[in-house]
Every structure is written in C-alpha cells, then in structure tokens.
Amino acid sequence: MTFDLGFIAQHLPEVIEAAGTTLMIWAAGAFCGLALGFLVALGRRYGPAPLAVLLGVIVELLRGTPFLVQLFLLYFGGPFIGLSLDPIPAGVLGLTCYAAAYYSEILRAGFDGVPAGHVEAAACVGFSGWQTIRRIILPEMAVLVMPALVNMTILLLKETAVLSIITVPELTMVTSAIGSESYAFVEALFLLALFYWVMVEICGHLGRFAELRLARTGLVAR
Amino acid sequence: MSWTLFLLLVKASGLTVAISAIAIVIGLTLGMVVSAGMLSPNLLLSMPSRVFVSFFRGVPLLVQLLLIYNLLPLLGLNVPSVVAAVAGLSLCTAAYQAENLRGGFLSVPRGVVEAADMAGFRPFQLFWRIRVPIAFKLTLPALVSEAIMILKSSSLVSVVGVVELTRMAQDLASSTYKPLDLYAAAGGLYLAINWLMAGLGRLLERRLRWGRA
Amino acid sequence: MIAAVSVTGLVKRFGQAEVLRGIDLEVPAGRVTCLIGPSGSGKSTLLRCLAFLEEATEGAILIGGEPLGFAVTPDGRRTRLPSGRIRAVRSQIGMVFQHFNLWPHMTALGNVSEALKTVRRLGRSEADDRAMAQLRKVGLQNRANLYPSQLSGGQQQRVAIARALALEPKIMLFDEPTSSLDPELTGEVLNVMRALAADGMTMVVVSHEIGFAASVGHQIAFLDHGQLLLRGTPQEVFRKPRHARLDQFLDTYLDRGAAMLL
The missing domain is CATH 1.10.8 (Helicase, Ruva Protein; domain 3)
Structure with a gap:
C-alpha cells in the first residue's frame, strides 16, 4: 500500500469548500436545534398538557430511531407528502430536528435541576413568570447543562458525516468522492478521520475551558 | 404496506439485533480492558488507551466503518462485510464504554479496595471480584444508554453493504416506491428493539440493587 | 518471647509533612494495645503502616519476628521484599476500618x-x-x-x-472502629471486641473510646504530633499526676462519662 497524498493538493479548493459546508451545516443545525429544543423544553414543562404529551412523543420518536432512518424518511419520503427538499436544506432540517430532540432533554433536566426554592423566592419578590425564567432559571440552568450541551454539540459535528448518504456535498461525501476518483480512497478516509478527530479534540478542549470559566463565576454547585 | 414487506423488515431486524448484541458484548469487554489501561500508572499502557478512546470517540462512526471496510482488504484480510461492520461498531462502542467505565472505576471507594487488599487479594482478583462489579453497577445507566446508542448507530453499516434493517428498508423502498411506509416501519422496529433493550437494562438495574430499596 | 509486633524508628512523611517522627513500640502477643491521642497525632497512620496500607519512610516493622515490607540490613539500608513475602506476612494481619468498607455487592x-x-x-x-x-x-x-x-x-x-477473623489472623488492627457509629450502636461493636480480647487475640486499637482503652487495654500508647509520648499499662498512664499533654487531651473526654473509669 502506498500512501500518496498528492491527490489532495490538486483538489484542495473543493475540499476546503466542502469543509466549509460541513461547518455551516453544523453551526446551523446546532443553533436552530438549540433554539427549537429550548422551545420544546419550555412547551413540555410549562405548556398545556396535550402539547406537552405530543412534544414528549415526538422527542421519544426522534431519540429512539436512527438518524439515518430519519433522514431517509425526510429526504425520500418527504416528496410523497409534498415536501421536496434539496439535499442541503433536507440535511439542515433533519439535523435540526434530531438535535432539538436531544437538546430539549438536556434542557428539561436543567429545568428540573434548579431548586424549587429559588423559583418560589423569585415569585415572592414579585417576578413575573418570564422574568423568573430569564433572571433565575436560565442562568442557574446554564451552569448545570453546559457539559451536556457541549457534548451534544460535538456529537452533532460527527453526525453531519451521515448527511453524505443523502448526497449533501459536505466533507465526507466530497473527500470520499475525490478519493475514489484518484484511486486513493483509504488515504482520503485517513485525512477525513484526522480532520474530524482534530476538530472534536479542539472543541472538547474549548468546551472544558468554557466550563471552567463558568465554574469560576461561582454559580456551580459542587 | 403489505405483510410480506413488513416480515422482510422484521427478518432483517434480526441481523440488526445480532450485530448490535455482538458489538455491545465485545465493546464492553474491550472497553473494560481499555479503561483499566487508561487508569494504569504505566505510560506505555495509559497512552495508547487514551489515544484509542480519543480517536474512536473523535471520528464519525461512518468514517470509521468506511475506513475499516476499505482498509482490511489492503492488509490482506478479506473478511465479509458483516465482520468489518461488527469490528467497526465494536471498536467505536468500546471507546465510549471505556470512558464510561473509567468514571466508574474512579468512583470505587478506596476503603473497599483496601479491605480486599488486606484480605490478600491479588491485583487481578481485586480487579475482577471487587472493582469491576462496583464500577459496572455505578455506570450501568450510562452503559445501557450507550448500548441503545450502538443499536441506532448500527443503521450505518448499511453503507458497507450489510443488509440489516435500514438497508432492507432502503432496498424495498426503491423497488416499491413506498419510502414513507418502509422507513416509518423501520423506525417503528428500531423503537421496539430500543424499548426492549431499555427494559432489559431496568431489569438488570433491579438485579444489581444489592439490597437497596 | 517474641513480640507480636515490634516497631523501631518508624518515620512517615507525606511530602514535607512528617506525620510519624521515630516511633518505637512493642506489641505483646495476646494483649490489647490501645493507641490514643488527639486527631492528627499520627495514630491512624501508625496503624495503617502496621497493615502496610502505608509504607513507612524510615524504620522497621517486625510481625512475629518477620520483617514487614522491607528488610533492613545492618548498615541501615532498606530493601523492598518480594511481593510473595510481603503477602505472607500481611496474611497474619486482620484490619477493621472506621467506615467498615464492606463490599456492597456481596451479602454479609x-x-x-x-x-x-x-x-x-x-x-x-x-x-x-x-x-x-x-x-x-x-x-x-x-x-x-x-x-x-x-x-x-x-x-x-x-x-x-x-x-477479618475468618482469615484467622494472628493480629487484629482496629482503626477507630466505632467512630462512624451512632452512640447507641457502639456498644455492640465494643462487646464483640471485648470478647475477642478475652479470647486472647493480639489487638492494636486506635480509638477515641478512652473508657474502652482503660478497661480492656493492657497497654496504652499515647501519641502526640507524631511522637510516642507515653506508654504503659492503663494504671501507669492514667495515674495522677499525669503528663501535661495527656491531661489536656483527656479533658476533652472526661465529660463523656469516661472519668469514672479512670
């Protein structure tokens, strides 16, 4: 086996563009997923019972089935119910829903982690419901859920690779396509693995750094 | 959707269960060894273990599977794709289980270990009779959710040509033009297996209560 | 007669801190030796050295005449014994911990x-x-x-x-065996220990139960700041006029009803 990396140099612009796509999709999925997940968590915690139950079922479905099956259902099944999406929008939508389900569970645990006494104390000094959420619950929660959120977000980066199967032109798809064209599939996969590995390690360290900073504010209950 | 199609899916989910179960067992065993390695004071043991865990947790499973599937023939190992798939899943889950168990091993109370030391246990007796059961019990919830995770992740082995549940649904969907039905049914089957595993996990947790109410 | 345990010149340092500063102690066979002293005096560390759960920095411990852990050559150098010999000597020692340390996954x-x-x-x-x-x-x-x-x-x-007894040790070590018990539960444990002492077991007990030490102990060793200040029978050690440090230490216990026993 020869290990020739020359092919990658010839295709550098495409690889860089694909890496950009991966990062964009990741960012979009994480951001939208977090926002949606927050709404879901709020709905399950404070919404009317039917809504809470419905959201609970949807979350359970999304968390109980493989991401790939969800993507297939959306991308190949969508057109049958009038939802024809191109690969990238389909990928972002799929990733967002998947992420929202997991984020909402993390946030829900965060809501539960805020001591009831603190909420009662806020009510006593006359905070409104929204004020209580914004001034008391969210800041306390942020510290509690930070590690899990960081973990999930890193996991999401790795999940973007799955989007290659529904032909989203992200890094995994583009790199392996170049690899097989250049008869250097294994080399391409090695580089690909290296990229994700380095990215995940960097994000992991940044996450731990952020947790430490947050911990230093003294909010963390040890 | 016809019964024939559904039965084909059910049959294929047998392979999904088999692949996942083997990967879970290998992954747990290997994970235990790797986590012990990570905690070893010997750098020659701890460094490779740490790199192993970092790599297999840092690279998408899909990329790992493609890599193993394409690398094995180059190394002169012409194994069926199922074997490559199981190998990939096992290595990946081993890394996650190793990290889980590492936390468990660190939480084994020191005094309990000292008591075994005083009773004359040799290191490997102490490891298997005292450290492993306690660490296992402490990390059981995390171990079970990782097992469920690997069940879901096993859908990715469809890309290396293993005709398990997801691949079967894919094949049937393209031949019948009923992707909605087939993927929904596949999802339902995953959910069912998932609940079964969660139930088994709870059963195991009850067995390992050790007298606690 | 060979002492069940004999300690000479035992020093234990944790980094800069010198926890034991040259302890010499003989533990006669078939007798109960009680180690008392304020917290931080080093009595638990001494006991843990006897169990080889801590390795002393200097000095020697003999268990029934056999060196524990290290062999000391006549010129004072220490070499670590092979693990088989350490295990053989340690198998004569049983240990009871403050926090019981039972294995949670096994029945009694x-x-x-x-x-x-x-x-x-x-x-x-x-x-x-x-x-x-x-x-x-x-x-x-x-x-x-x-x-x-x-x-x-x-x-x-x-x-x-x-x-610990099931392994038929020759020496039983007790590290504050009643300290983490509710007061009404200490009695049952002390009774078991009394019975054991009456059977002629060699025991070394670290305890804050001064009453137990005075009534069951054959030998009392009072440690303070890593040194063995006093050693003798309860009558010798507790007899007035007492050593000033011991008096000061005992003051904190007299109000616990131990006074009448002294």
Whole structure:
C-alpha cells in the first residue's frame, strides 16, 4: 500500500469548500436545534398538557430511531407528502430536528435541576413568570447543562458525516468522492478521520475551558 | 404496506439485533480492558488507551466503518462485510464504554479496595471480584444508554453493504416506491428493539440493587 | 518471647509533612494495645503502616519476628521484599476500618466467605460453613443473607470484624472502629471486641473510646504530633499526676462519662 497524498493538493479548493459546508451545516443545525429544543423544553414543562404529551412523543420518536432512518424518511419520503427538499436544506432540517430532540432533554433536566426554592423566592419578590425564567432559571440552568450541551454539540459535528448518504456535498461525501476518483480512497478516509478527530479534540478542549470559566463565576454547585 | 414487506423488515431486524448484541458484548469487554489501561500508572499502557478512546470517540462512526471496510482488504484480510461492520461498531462502542467505565472505576471507594487488599487479594482478583462489579453497577445507566446508542448507530453499516434493517428498508423502498411506509416501519422496529433493550437494562438495574430499596 | 509486633524508628512523611517522627513500640502477643491521642497525632497512620496500607519512610516493622515490607540490613539500608513475602506476612494481619468498607455487592455471608474462596482457595461449602461460624461469633447468623445496605452501622462493623477473623489472623488492627457509629450502636461493636480480647487475640486499637482503652487495654500508647509520648499499662498512664499533654487531651473526654473509669 502506498500512501500518496498528492491527490489532495490538486483538489484542495473543493475540499476546503466542502469543509466549509460541513461547518455551516453544523453551526446551523446546532443553533436552530438549540433554539427549537429550548422551545420544546419550555412547551413540555410549562405548556398545556396535550402539547406537552405530543412534544414528549415526538422527542421519544426522534431519540429512539436512527438518524439515518430519519433522514431517509425526510429526504425520500418527504416528496410523497409534498415536501421536496434539496439535499442541503433536507440535511439542515433533519439535523435540526434530531438535535432539538436531544437538546430539549438536556434542557428539561436543567429545568428540573434548579431548586424549587429559588423559583418560589423569585415569585415572592414579585417576578413575573418570564422574568423568573430569564433572571433565575436560565442562568442557574446554564451552569448545570453546559457539559451536556457541549457534548451534544460535538456529537452533532460527527453526525453531519451521515448527511453524505443523502448526497449533501459536505466533507465526507466530497473527500470520499475525490478519493475514489484518484484511486486513493483509504488515504482520503485517513485525512477525513484526522480532520474530524482534530476538530472534536479542539472543541472538547474549548468546551472544558468554557466550563471552567463558568465554574469560576461561582454559580456551580459542587 | 403489505405483510410480506413488513416480515422482510422484521427478518432483517434480526441481523440488526445480532450485530448490535455482538458489538455491545465485545465493546464492553474491550472497553473494560481499555479503561483499566487508561487508569494504569504505566505510560506505555495509559497512552495508547487514551489515544484509542480519543480517536474512536473523535471520528464519525461512518468514517470509521468506511475506513475499516476499505482498509482490511489492503492488509490482506478479506473478511465479509458483516465482520468489518461488527469490528467497526465494536471498536467505536468500546471507546465510549471505556470512558464510561473509567468514571466508574474512579468512583470505587478506596476503603473497599483496601479491605480486599488486606484480605490478600491479588491485583487481578481485586480487579475482577471487587472493582469491576462496583464500577459496572455505578455506570450501568450510562452503559445501557450507550448500548441503545450502538443499536441506532448500527443503521450505518448499511453503507458497507450489510443488509440489516435500514438497508432492507432502503432496498424495498426503491423497488416499491413506498419510502414513507418502509422507513416509518423501520423506525417503528428500531423503537421496539430500543424499548426492549431499555427494559432489559431496568431489569438488570433491579438485579444489581444489592439490597437497596 | 517474641513480640507480636515490634516497631523501631518508624518515620512517615507525606511530602514535607512528617506525620510519624521515630516511633518505637512493642506489641505483646495476646494483649490489647490501645493507641490514643488527639486527631492528627499520627495514630491512624501508625496503624495503617502496621497493615502496610502505608509504607513507612524510615524504620522497621517486625510481625512475629518477620520483617514487614522491607528488610533492613545492618548498615541501615532498606530493601523492598518480594511481593510473595510481603503477602505472607500481611496474611497474619486482620484490619477493621472506621467506615467498615464492606463490599456492597456481596451479602454479609459473601463478605466473610469471599476471601476464603478467592484467596484461600477453599471450596464453596467449606468457606460458607466457616463464614457462618464467624457470623455466629459476632451474633449475626440471622443476617447472613442481607446486603450491607440492609444492615445497621453496628451490624456492618460486626460483619467486617467477622470478615477479618475468618482469615484467622494472628493480629487484629482496629482503626477507630466505632467512630462512624451512632452512640447507641457502639456498644455492640465494643462487646464483640471485648470478647475477642478475652479470647486472647493480639489487638492494636486506635480509638477515641478512652473508657474502652482503660478497661480492656493492657497497654496504652499515647501519641502526640507524631511522637510516642507515653506508654504503659492503663494504671501507669492514667495515674495522677499525669503528663501535661495527656491531661489536656483527656479533658476533652472526661465529660463523656469516661472519668469514672479512670
């Protein structure tokens, strides 16, 4: 086996563009997923019972089935119910829903982690419901859920690779396509693995750094 | 959707269960060894273990599977794709289980270990009779959710040509033009297996209560 | 007669801190030696060195005349003994911990029989019979199949004593065996220890139970700041006029009702 990396140099612009796509999709999925997940968590915690139950079922479905099956259902099944999406929008939508389900569970645990006494104390000094959420619950929660959120977000980066199967032109798809064209599939996969590995390690360290900073504010209950 | 199609899916989910179960067992065993390695004071043991865990947790499973599937023939190992798939899943889950168990091993109370030391246990007796059961019990919830995770992740082995549940649904969907039905049914089957595993996990947790109410 | 335990020039340092500063102590066989002293005096560290759970920085420990852990050559150098010899010497020592340290995944019977099976290689039924006999000794034959989490603190400590006794040690070490018990549960543990002492077991006890030390102990060793200040029979050590440091130390215990025993 020869290990020739020359092919990658010839295709550098495409690889860089694909890496950009991966990062964009990741960012979009994480951001939208977090926002949606927050709404879901709020709905399950404070919404009317039917809504809470419905959201609970949807979350359970999304968390109980493989991401790939969800993507297939959306991308190949969508057109049958009038939802024809191109690969990238389909990928972002799929990733967002998947992420929202997991984020909402993390946030829900965060809501539960805020001591009831603190909420009662806020009510006593006359905070409104929204004020209580914004001034008391969210800041306390942020510290509690930070590690899990960081973990999930890193996991999401790795999940973007799955989007290659529904032909989203992200890094995994583009790199392996170049690899097989250049008869250097294994080399391409090695580089690909290296990229994700380095990215995940960097994000992991940044996450731990952020947790430490947050911990230093003294909010963390040890 | 016809019964024939559904039965084909059910049959294929047998392979999904088999692949996942083997990967879970290998992954747990290997994970235990790797986590012990990570905690070893010997750098020659701890460094490779740490790199192993970092790599297999840092690279998408899909990329790992493609890599193993394409690398094995180059190394002169012409194994069926199922074997490559199981190998990939096992290595990946081993890394996650190793990290889980590492936390468990660190939480084994020191005094309990000292008591075994005083009773004359040799290191490997102490490891298997005292450290492993306690660490296992402490990390059981995390171990079970990782097992469920690997069940879901096993859908990715469809890309290396293993005709398990997801691949079967894919094949049937393209031949019948009923992707909605087939993927929904596949999802339902995953959910069912998932609940079964969660139930088994709870059963195991009850067995390992050790007298606690 | 060879002392059951003999300690000479024992020094233990943790980094900069010198916890034991040259301890010399003889523990006669078949007698109860009580180590007392304020917290931080080094008495628990001394006991843990006797169990080889801590390795002393300098000095020597002989168990029944055999060196524990290190051999000291005449010119004062120490070499670590092979692990087989360390294990052989340690097998004569039983230890009871402050926090019981029972194995949570085994029943009371399992805790007592486990080492008989894995270490002593006894068959299952023989190990269980012996374990049961030990549980009977500490009055817990009816609790054999309960897990530690289902036992009271006093019962857990009695199981821990049975577990140590099952291996038939020549010396029993007790590290504050009643300190983590509710006051009403200390009695049952102390009674077991009294019975053991009456049987002629060689015991070294670190305890804050001055009353127990005065009534059961044959030898009292008072430690302060890592040094052995006083050593003798209870009558010698507690007789007035007492050593100033001991007096000061005892003051904190007199109000616990121990005064009448002294």
